[in-house]
Amino acid sequence: MNTIQYITAGESHGEALVAVVTGLPAGLAIAEGDIAADLARRQNPLGAGGRMAIEHDTAHILAGVMAGKTTGAPVALAIENRNHAAWKGREVAAITTPRPGHADFAASVKYGYDDARLALERASARETAARVAAGAVCRKFLAEFGISVEGRVLEIGGVEGEEAIADAIAKAKAEGETLGGIIEIVARGVPVGLGASVVAAERLDARLAGALMGMQAIKGVEIGDGFMLARRRGSEAQDEIARDAEGGVVRGTNRNGGIEGGVSNGEAIVARIAMKPIPTVLKGLGTVDFATGEAARTVYERSDFCPVPRAVVVAEAIECVVLADALKEKLGGDSIDEMKARFASLAKEPRYDAAAKVFWP
Numbered sequence: 001m002n003t004i005q006y007i008t009a010g011e012s013h014g015e016a017l018v019a020v021v022t023g024l025p026a027g028l029a030i031a032e033g034d035i036a037a038d039l040a041r042r043q044n045p046l047g048a049g050g051r052m053a054i055e056h057d058t059a060h061i062l063a064g065v066m067a068g069k070t071t072g073a074p075v076a077l078a079i080e081n082r083n084h085a086a087w088k089g090r091e092v093a094a095i096t097t098p099r100p101g102h103a104d105f106a107a108s109v110k111y112g113y114d115d116a117r118l119a120l121e122r123a124s125a126r127e128t129a130a131r132v133a134a135g136a137v138c139r140k141f142l143a144e145f146g147i148s149v150e151g152r153v154l155e156i157g158g159v160e161g162e163e164a165i166a167d168a169i170a171k172a173k174a175e176g177e178t179l180g181g182i183i184e185i186v187a188r189g190v191p192v193g194l195g196a197s198v199v200a201a202e203r204l205d206a207r208l209a210g211a212l213m214g215m216q217a218i219k220g221v222e223i224g225d226g227f228m229l230a231r232r233r234g235s236e237a238q239d240e241i242a243r244d245a246e247g248g249v250v251r252g253t254n255r256n257g258g259i260e261g262g263v264s265n266g267e268a269i270v271a272r273i274a275m276k277p278i279p280t281v282l283k284g285l286g287t288v289d290f291a292t293g294e295a296a297r298t299v300y301e302r303s304d305f306c307p308v309p310r311a312v313v314v315a316e317a318i319e320c321v322v323l324a325d326a327l328k329e330k331l332g333g334d335s336i337d338e339m340k341a342r343f344a345s346l347a348k349e350p351r352y353d354a355a356a357k358v359f360w361p
């Protein structure tokens with residue numbers, strides 16, 4: 001496969017989580033240590049529940065890397081579930097009280113499960129460890145071209161600032177509640193020209209939004225000033241273009257979040273995502289027991305209270321894969337060296353070519 005994509009497999013308490021990343025060029029140096037830092041960041045204790053204490057994730061590279069470098073073949077990564085041994089063979093009670101807001105109800109109906117555990121084992125965000133591993137490989141690829149992807153929490157439970165957020169999480173925890181929040185992801189060093197303005201499915205904004213929405217518990221995505229733009233007048237919603245002394249393009253603002261017409265424009269790419277409060281609420285929620293048909297309360301399983309801080313690295317990983325794919329599409333090539341040569345031939349910033357009278361990338 002030529003496109004950079006990934007697929008994961010694995011259940012929350014299964015033997016391992018697996019990610020297979022396709023389309024990476026040959027010659028990218030990658031070691032298990034390159035993935036470790038992002039996996040550790042996913043285990044951010046702020047807002048976590050008891051589960052974090054039992055996860056110590058390490059990704060093993062199973063395939064696609066030889067002598068420390070990618071070969072051009074699919075890269076397979078595995079993260080062992082350390083608690084699997086304790087679960088293996090254990091009698092686990094069926095869950096027949098689906099949690100509103102989780103996959104429990106809809107997936108059980110869809111796949112014909114009589115035990116919602118089959119739904120939640122896969123829909124659990126434990127799966128995001130595999131995504132983070134896949135994203136870390138793509139992050140390494142992007143770094144070869146000077147592209148970085150960094151996220152941060154903007155707000156949690158409607159409040160901003162470290163102290164207010166820590167207080168809000170502590171209060172929610174004490175009240176048996178959960179909290180959502182807003183995360184911002186910024187990609188820097190992205191050259192002009194990733195994505196497409198001519199085919200809807202190839203638009204960079206569409207690809208980013210689709211991928212970020214594919215993350216568990218995400219209910220909204222905006223690029224640049226997003227929903228705020230709808231409230232502004234036209235002249236206050238664009239990013240005016242000017243030239244600097246060297247003929248480079250300068251913009252005083254980045255309201256469009258680095259993407260115009262579905263194509264990266266050389267500015268930082270800014271995406272924000274809204275994460276809902278997670279559905280495993282300590283105080284329980286009303287549901288219907290599908291074993292009896294009677295009204296019931298949900299049963300609490302050990303869970304996070306507010307995984308928004310941990311979700312930052314997951315969103316970064318997802319964005320790394322999309323940008324890596326769009327970069328490869330732009331550059332072509334089967335090895336890092338081929339791609340680098342092509343990248344070097346593209347000026348990172350468009351310049352005005354006075355003789356040709358065009359902006360020249």
Ligand SMILES: Cc1cc2nc3c(=O)[nH]c(=O)nc-3n(C[C@H](O)[C@H](O)[C@H](O)COP(=O)(O)O)c2cc1C
Pocket residue numbers: 101102103123124125128215216217218219278279280302303304305307310311314
């Ligand atoms: C990093 C992360 C951690 C999560 N942790 C939990 C959790 O501990 N308990 C829970 O019920 N849901 C958790 N979720 C959300 C669930 O995975 C669930 O899929 C999601 O709430 C379903 O919402 P959706 O309909 O938007 O996908 C987490 C999501 C993310 C991204």
